[in-house]
Amino acid sequence: MEYLVNEAIEDYAFLNTSEEPPLLQELIDGTNENMGWPQKLSGRLVGRTLKMLSAIHQPERALEIGMFTGYSALSIAEGMPETGKLICCETNPRAIDYAQTFFDRSEHGHKIEVIFGRALDTLETLAEQLDGPLDFTFIDADKRNYLNYYLKVKELTRPGGLIILDNVLWSGKVLQPESDIDDALVETNRLIAADPNMENVFLTVRDGLNVVRKLR
Template sequence: MPEFLVDEAIEDYAYLQTSAEPPLLQELIDQTNLNMGWPQKLSGRLVGRTLKLLSAMVRPKQALEIGMFTGYSALSIAEGMPDDGRLVCCETNPRAIEFAQGFFDRSEHGHKIEVIFGRALETIEKLDMALDFTFIDADKRNYLNYYERVKEMTRPGGLIVLDNVLWSGKVLQPESEIDDILVETNRRIAADPDVENVFLTLRDGLNVVRKKD
């Protein structure tokens, strides 16, 4: 599968015509590339600014992120939240948590973020939250499980955003169990009468889902 699903020149143009992230997030990108394995897991400007914009529109008081990595998407979401908002982030990589926390401590939005180490499905079951906004970007094998559980916890009008839903284009010709799970997740969302969604061909695919009132 190609590295760029959209023509690389078009992708670069879209990047340049999108509002830049704050300097702290630019530094986070640089340090992730220098010090962390799999830096391509970082969501980047196009997805990050989309998350910030959606968050600023919803103004979520209670939000959830499943799969934090080094904190770029968490800080993007938190940037759009009110000052008394709470964003719970689920992450299983201790090194990524330590790295991200260093940036949270330096950000004016870091106080909104609470990181919980452990398997996300187990963490979610312990949360007593009516969710306004959720970003799902963790292990793809559990995507459908994440979506179904989070939907139950989401208030009417709340948003659920799923990343990597194109899976480098593998959803068109699924060959593995994970490919099949993503295909089924996308199909289930599109057919779900409780929600409305738009499937964006942004980076590796972004599914933006709104729970109906």
Template sequence: MEKVDINDYILSHSDDEGDLLAALNRDANVNLLRPRMLSGHLQGRILKMFCRMLRPKRALEIGTYTAYATLCMAEGMEEGSLIHTIEINDEMEDFIQKYVSQSPHKDKIKVHYGDAMDIIPQLNETFDLVFIDANKRLYSKYYDLVFPMVRPGGLILADNTLWDGKVTEEHVPAADKQTLGILAFNDKIKADDRVEKVILPLRDGLTMIWKK
């Protein structure tokens, strides 16, 4: 008997992503240059579950891309809660709006277009949950910027922290700014005694950072 792929088994025994997210996923794979960047079925269900457990009233996502992760988090958030999501590439606006507008959770989502470093200080919010999934070169700067805005007991999630395994390479070229950015961020979190942290080997690495 043919052995079932472990990822297929996991997904077949987890909740479905639903028709809207499946359509978004297909659309991204057909029409976008880097569809691999979206969170996908498994990580999406995990993000939703985090929101079910944490029950955040205010969440922040840095890096909307297709809004796949945004929609998953909004699914898990209670009525009256809000997720601010920031996308620097305004060419994604039509794609994002196409799917956010169809979601029954669209009232929980506020999309901002522009540079997160400029937008975040203007939000005037205290966040229960932050999801960082944007420019890898700037992870440490995003972290420093949002940390004072996260409540004690709040959770920061950082995506791609294993970066295709490049974080374990012995020599990283000086020109590889993205890998160097992730390495610097991982070392920064390791040394930060204001938080508890663990890297999950999920997809490309997901770091959970709990503020004491």
């Protein structure tokens, strides 16, 4: 991921943001050492944002699309009430196994359920697994399907619920889209901003974080 702000400013923001719990710091180190594409980790600025939004919103039913090694899942679960349930969609068996070792050691791990398989398939049957609409969703999977994920999640989300999309700046490529991935992100961002049934704030945190609230 390219830095979209001055690297020194990015480092300053990192150093002046609350640290992750030690278990999450261990997860970061292990992911960097043992997993491919460790840059897929959300990182402290996004992770602590997710934890704070979760703590404020107190979701009972949450969803994550694209879990990787569990950093963002544990960040969200940390802010959830004890009775909350976070369903995570992931297609990488090795990442799931690795994440589960940390879920098993975390006081918040009991809130997390991982579903292996394509998220679009999981979303088709998700309503049957929930005892009500979604309160909180974090989308951070394949960018080509961002619009598909968003539209389905919007349908499953209660009024007042949050939908948070990561990497919505896509290293700045949204300014001059050249690929179908770039186009998918541009269209998703445009649709969100134009929807009178949603309100959002587009944050330039790390690679872009779109925080969306369903109004009705």
